[in-house]
Amino acid sequence: MSIKTARFTISPLTSADREAFTAYRATxxxxxxxxxxxxxxLSDADELIAGQPASFPPPEDGWLQLAVHEGSVLxxxxxxxxxxxxxxxxVGVTVAPEHQRRGVGKEALGAVVAALFDQHKAHRVTAETDARNDAVGALLKSLGFVHEGRAREADFFKGEWVSLDSWAVLASDRR
Ligand SMILES: CC(C)(COP(=O)(O)OP(=O)(O)OC[C@H]1O[C@@H](n2cnc3c(N)ncnc32)[C@H](O)[C@@H]1OP(=O)(O)O)[C@@H](O)C(=O)NCCC(=O)NCCS
Structure with missing residues (x-):
C-alpha cells in the first residue's frame, strides 16, 4: 500500500529505512x-522491520509501522x-526532530486516519499518550481527536508514575 499526500509518500517501513529510522529513534x-x-x-530496527505484518490495516492485534518519505528522505x-x-x-506517530513543527505529523497522520475511515470503514480511531506530551496533544486536537479522559498516574514508566491521556475520533464525528 502507499498513500500520497501533497508532500509525502506513506508506505510500510522497510529495511531501506533502517538507518534513518534508527537515527531519529535514538534521540x-x-x-x-x-x-x-x-x-x-540498528538491530532493534531490523527486528521491528522483520516482524512487520504484510497488510494494511494489519491483522487483528497487529501493529504496522508506516514510513513517511519526503522524496527519498525518511x-x-x-x-x-x-x-x-x-x-x-x-495510531501513534513520530517525526524526526529536525522535521518537527513543519506540519509533517498533521499531514501524514491525517492522511492515514482518513484512509482508515474512508477506505477501511473505521468506526473509531484512538490514541493513548503521555499526558506531559503537549506536542502530540496539540497534533491530535488539530486533527479532530476528542480528549476522552486522563488516567492519573496510571503507568509506571521509565522510573516514575505518569498519567495517560485517551483520545479518539469516531466516524460519526467526521460526518
Ligand atoms: C508529536 C509530534 C509527532 C508532532 O509532529 P509535528 O510534525 O512536529 O507536528 P505538526 O508540525 O504537524 O503540528 C501539528 C499541530 O501541533 C502543534 N504542535 C506541534 N508540536 C508542538 C509542541 N511542541 N508544542 C505545542 N504545539 C505543538 C502545531 O502547532 C500544530 O498545531 P496547528 O495544527 O493548530 O497549527 C512530534 O513532536 C514528535 O515526533 N514527538 C516525539 C515523538 C512522540 O512523542 N510521539 C507521540 C507518541 S504517540
Missing amino acids: EDTARYQGWEASYS VGDVAVHTTTQPNTYE
Whole structure:
C-alpha cells in the first residue's frame, strides 16, 4: 500500500529505512514519551522491520509501522494497530526532530486516519499518550481527536508514575 499526500509518500517501513529510522529513534526527543530508549540500535530496527505484518490495516492485534518519505528522505513514521474491537484502530506517530513543527505529523497522520475511515470503514480511531506530551496533544486536537479522559498516574514508566491521556475520533464525528 502507499498513500500520497501533497508532500509525502506513506508506505510500510522497510529495511531501506533502517538507518534513518534508527537515527531519529535514538534521540531523547523521540524516546522520552515512548516505549523505547535513546539507546535504540540498528538491530532493534531490523527486528521491528522483520516482524512487520504484510497488510494494511494489519491483522487483528497487529501493529504496522508506516514510513513517511519526503522524496527519498525518511521524515517520520505513523504506526497503526488493529485492535480486537471491530473496525477500531489505534495510531501513534513520530517525526524526526529536525522535521518537527513543519506540519509533517498533521499531514501524514491525517492522511492515514482518513484512509482508515474512508477506505477501511473505521468506526473509531484512538490514541493513548503521555499526558506531559503537549506536542502530540496539540497534533491530535488539530486533527479532530476528542480528549476522552486522563488516567492519573496510571503507568509506571521509565522510573516514575505518569498519567495517560485517551483520545479518539469516531466516524460519526467526521460526518
Ligand atoms: C508529536 C509530534 C509527532 C508532532 O509532529 P509535528 O510534525 O512536529 O507536528 P505538526 O508540525 O504537524 O503540528 C501539528 C499541530 O501541533 C502543534 N504542535 C506541534 N508540536 C508542538 C509542541 N511542541 N508544542 C505545542 N504545539 C505543538 C502545531 O502547532 C500544530 O498545531 P496547528 O495544527 O493548530 O497549527 C512530534 O513532536 C514528535 O515526533 N514527538 C516525539 C515523538 C512522540 O512523542 N510521539 C507521540 C507518541 S504517540
